[in-house]
Amino acid sequence: MKTSRILSLAVALLLSLSVSCQSRPRTADDENLRRDIAQMLLVGFRGTGIDDSPHIRRDVQTYRIGGVILFEYDAPSHSRPRNIASPTQLRKLCDDLQALSTETLLIGIDQEGGSVSRLKRQYGFPEFPGAAETAEAGYESVRYAARTTAEQLRRAGINLNFAPCADVDINPDCPVIGRLGRSFSPNPKVVTECASIWIEEQNKQHIISCLKHFPGHGSASGDTHLGAVDVTTSWDTSELRPYRLLAPNKAAMIMTSHVFNANLDTMPATLSYNILTSLLRDSLHFQGVIVTDDLAMGAMVQQYSLDTMLTLAILAGADLLCLSNNGTDYDPNIVPHAIDIICKAVRSGRIPEERIHQSATRIRALKQTLR
Numbered sequence: 001m002k003t004s005r006i007l008s009l010a011v012a013l014l015l016s017l018s019v020s021c022q023s024r025p026r027t028a029d030d031e032n033l034r035r036d037i038a039q040m041l042l043v044g045f046r047g048t049g050i051d052d053s054p055h056i057r058r059d060v061q062t063y064r065i066g067g068v069i070l071f072e073y074d075a076p077s078h079s080r081p082r083n084i085a086s087p088t089q090l091r092k093l094c095d096d097l098q099a100l101s102t103e104t105l106l107i108g109i110d111q112e113g114g115s116v117s118r119l120k121r122q123y124g125f126p127e128f129p130g131a132a133e134t135a136e137a138g139y140e141s142v143r144y145a146a147r148t149t150a151e152q153l154r155r156a157g158i159n160l161n162f163a164p165c166a167d168v169d170i171n172p173d174c175p176v177i178g179r180l181g182r183s184f185s186p187n188p189k190v191v192t193e194c195a196s197i198w199i200e201e202q203n204k205q206h207i208i209s210c211l212k213h214f215p216g217h218g219s220a221s222g223d224t225h226l227g228a229v230d231v232t233t234s235w236d237t238s239e240l241r242p243y244r245l246l247a248p249n250k251a252a253m254i255m256t257s258h259v260f261n262a263n264l265d266t267m268p269a270t271l272s273y274n275i276l277t278s279l280l281r282d283s284l285h286f287q288g289v290i291v292t293d294d295l296a297m298g299a300m301v302q303q304y305s306l307d308t309m310l311t312l313a314i315l316a317g318a319d320l321l322c323l324s325n326n327g328t329d330y331d332p333n334i335v336p337h338a339i340d341i342i343c344k345a346v347r348s349g350r351i352p353e354e355r356i357h358q359s360a361t362r363i364r365a366l367k368q369t370l371r
Contacts, residue, residue, distance in 0.1 A: 030343070033353065036360035037342045039066040040314075042108060042291065043335055044324035046074060048085045050096045055332040060100040063335050066363050067106025067160065068097060069324055072118045076330040086124050087156065094157025104367040106208070106320075108160035111153060113145055115180040116165075119152065126152070131165055132181035135194050142184070142194045146201035154205040159370055162255060162291075164198035166191055166211040166242040170219035171234060177218045188241035195242055199250050206370055211247075213257035213293060215240055215264070215275055224258040224299035232262040240284070247286035252366055254280065255291050256318065258299035267312065268299060276317035289362050291320035296327030310338060311345050319359035 043065055045056040059065050070090075074082040084090050094107050109118050114130015121127050126148070128134070134145045146164075153161055168191050169183035177183050184194040199209045216239025222229035247254065256270040264279070265272040270292050280286050295301075295309050304312070313321060323334050331337065345351040 033346060033356065034339055034343055035064055036356045037339050037346075038063045038335070039360040039363050040319060040321050040342075040356070041065045041335060041338055042067040042069055042106065042320050042322045044069045044071060044326045046082060046325075046330065048081060048083060048089050049093060050100065053332065055335070056097075057100060059335040060097060060105060063339065064102065065105075065335060066320060066360075067108055069108045069322060070118060070158070071324070071326055072120060072123065073326075074330075075326045076328060081123070082326075084118060084120075084123055090119075090123075090156045098157070103364070104159075104370050106160045106363075106367065107158050108162060108210075109153070109158050110162045111149055111158075112163040112165055112182060113149060114182070116163075116182060119156070130181040131184045131194065132169070135184040135190060139193065139197060143197050143201060146198040147204075150202040150205035150207045153202075153207050159206065160208040160210065160253075161202060162210045162212060164195045164209065164211065165213075166195045166246070167213060167216055167218035168236075168239045168242070170216075170236055170239065171221060174218060174220050175223045176225065177220070183218050188238045192242040192245050195246060196250060199246070208252050208366065208370070210253040210255050210291060211243065211251050212255035213259075214243060214254050214280060215257065215259075215261070215269055217257045217259055220259055224293070225297050227298040227302055228268070229259050229299060230262075231259045235259075235261050235263070243280070243286070244284055247280065247284045247288075251286065251288055252369070253289045253291055253320075254286060256293055258293055258297055267316075270295075270300070270318065271304075271309070271312040271316050273316045281317060287362075289319045289359075289366050290317055292318050292322050294322045294324040294327070296324050296329075298327075301327060306338070307341050307345075310341055311350055314342065314345075314351055314355055314359070319362050 045053045047053040070083040072084040110116050113128040119125035128145045134141045165182045167177045167183045168188045169178045169186040172178040184191045202209045219234040220229050220231050258268045258270050260268045265274040269275045346353050
């Protein structure tokens with residue numbers, strides 16, 4: 001009787017294990033999954049050298065993140081410099097970062113010219129006018145600004161510029177676009193031509209271009225750095241024209257906007273499947289890398305946890321997740337934290353594992369163009 005009971009328990013246990021194993025999805029090993037997740041992370045850090053913040057050495061060398069983003073101002077501490085102090089220092093920082101990586105590291109910056117310039121005269125860099133001013137002077141002026149900016153970035157060791165701004169100047173009083181002169185024009189045809197020139201000139205210097213902010217921030221009356229921005233009644237379909245013409249063949253990377261548009265979805269664009277996949281990928285035929293705008297901005301952190309943001313952005317179709325560490329807080333462990341969150345979401349079935357491998361493949365293919 002005792003032996004029979006033991007056998008019955010053993011059989012029950014084996015059946016339970018069998019059912020459990022069959023119910024688990026077939027996946028790649030955890031190490032490969034975590035490496036692909038790390039490829040999706042674009043991370044900000046403090047320091048003008050790689051030893052100023054030991055975590056960035058770990059993040060690049062051990063976790064193998066896909067890229068970094070550089071700033072001249074550290075928002076959490078309200079201080080300068082953050083990553084940029086001089087041309088010589090910046091080149092050494094970029095070279096040291098690349099030397100830590102087993103594959104090409106994306107080193108990104110916002111260098112549009114004008115009000116959005118991380119490379120400033122006070123650090124020894126020449127400065128150039130912004131989009132509106134160069135466009136007003138004509139296409140040759142735009143080409144000169146794009147060419148000299150691209151040459152400057154190449155000399156610094158930077159391979160990704162979050163420019164040109166493809167926003168159409170629908171609302172001249174938009175606090176982060178029109179008022180700052182970041183849009184080339186209220187005419188989408190002019191915006192398209194100017195953005196195309198920037199892409200051409202940056203390609204010549206092996207600098208990846210990034211159109212922003214999809215599906216258009218130029219009609220907004222608010223600032224997504226500070227909080228939620230609703231463009232439901234102000235957004236115009238003409239804001240899609242630059243993307244419609246450049247996305248299929250010219251654009252390698254497109255940045256999302258955090259704006260909310262009830263006519264397109266119930267979620268902000270960065271977290272919207274309708275906007276990133278149905279519209280940008282399926283309707284506009286974009287096959288490149290989709291990068292989120294900074295997930296530390298007010299429009300995101302005031303409404304969503306990091307877990308929710310990362311999960312929804314990936315499900316929406318984002319490939320590269322911008323974790324600037326340059327909002328209100330600074331987290332030296334943002335990389336392992338994000339990897340754990342995403343890995344858990346995959347293992348629980350919330351995110352299909354194929355989505356991770358799909359994004360990592362796109363990012364690696366883009367990096368191959370730099371070689």
